[in-house]
C-alpha cells in the first residue's frame with residue numbers, strides 16, 4: 001500500500017488547513033472556509049493526473065463505481081457483464097443500482113477479455129463493468145471494438161489502477177464513466193474516499209447531483225438549490241479530501257518508484273525457469289502496484305504459496321483462495337444472501353452463479369501470486385525478497401504432482 005508508506009507532513013498540513021477553519025463540509029459557507037476547498041483541490045489534482053475533463057470526489061470507491069454505473073444510465077433489470085476476478089465492490093455496485101451481473105472470462109491481463117465479453121452478450125446486455133486489476137489494465141483496443149460493435153455502455157472500475165494508462169489514455173476514461181478508490185490499500189489514500197470521472201458534462205452533472213441528494217450545487221443557499229434528480233448521500237468530507245489531496249500529489253513519485261522496484265524484482269525472478277508474469281497491455285502505463293507472478297499450473301502455485309508461508313515470505317496475495325476478490329469464495333453471492341430483496345432477485349438472474357463455466361479464469365487466477373510493491377524498498381531488501389521467492393518457487397516446481 002504505497003500511499004500510506006509516505007504519510008507525512010504534507011498530509012498533516014492539508015488536514016490542519018481544514019481544522020483551522022472547522023469547515024468539514026465540502027459545500028457552501030464561503031466566509032467561514034477562508035478559501036479552503038480541499039475536495040475541489042483534490043478533484044483538480046485528479047484531473048491533472050488523469051486528463052479527465054470532470055472528476056467528482058465521493059465517500060469511497062464503492063460509491064464511485066455505483067455512481068459511475070447509474071450516471072451512465074445503467075439501472076433496474078439491465079444485464080451488466082462483470083469479471084469473476086475483482087474486488088467484490090464492483091459486483092455489489094451493479095446489484096445496488098438494480099442491475100444484474102453476468103460473469104465473463106478474464107485473460108492473462110487479469111481483466112475481462114474482449115472474447116470473454118463477446119461470448120457473454122445477450123439481447124438484454126446493457127453494459128460492461130470493466131475492472132482494471134492489480135495496478136495494470138485491460139487490453140483496451142480489442143475491448144473498445146466489442147463495446148462499439150455491440151453498442152454497449154462501458155463503465156470502468158479503475159479502483160486499483162489510479163494513474164495507470166493505456167496508450168496514453170488514463171484507464172477510467174475509455175468508457176462513459178469511471179471510478180478510482182482512495183481507500184487505505186490503494187496507491188493514494190484518503191483513509192476512505194473515491195472519485196468518479198467522465199469526459200461528458202451532462203453525465204458529470206448527473207453524478208454530482210446524484211451523490212448529494214439531487215442538489216445541483218448552484219448558488220449559496222443550500223436549502224433553496226434545485227434538485228434535478230433524486231439522489232443519495234455519497235459525499236466526501238473535507239478532512240478525507242485533505243488527505244487525498246496530499247497523497248494524490250505524491251502519486252507520480254510513487255508510481256516511478258513502483259515501476260523501478262517492480263522491474264528489479266521481475267528481472268531477478270525471470271531468471272528462474274517456470275516463473276512468468278501477468279500480461280501488462282501497455283507496460284508504459286503500468287501503475288506497478290503489484291508484481292503479478294504466474295506459476296506453470298495451479299498445483300505449483302499452491303505449493304509455492306505453502307513454501308512461502310513456511311519461509312515467512314509476506315506481502316503477497318493468492319487471490320485464488322481470497323474471500324473478497326475471487327468468485328470461487330463468493331458463497332454469499334451464489335446463494336443470494338441479501339439483507340433485503342434486491343431488484344436482480346425480482347427480475348431473475350440469467351446465470352447460475354453456482355455453476356459457472358469459466359475455465360480460463362480458473363486457470364489464470366489459480367496460477368497467479370501477486371506481491372504488493374512497496375515504494376520504499378531498498379535494493380538489498382528487494383534482492384533478498386526475490387531470492388526467497390525464487391527458492392520457494394523452485395522447491396515447488398521440483399515436486400512432481
Ligand SMILES: *Cc1c(COP(=O)(O)O)cnc(C)c1O
Pocket residue numbers: 060061062063065086087089090131132157158159160181182183192193194
Ligand atoms: C478498492 C476497490 C474498490 C472499492 O473501493 P473502496 O474505496 O474500498 O470502497 C472497488 N473496486 C476495486 C477494483 C477495488 O480494488
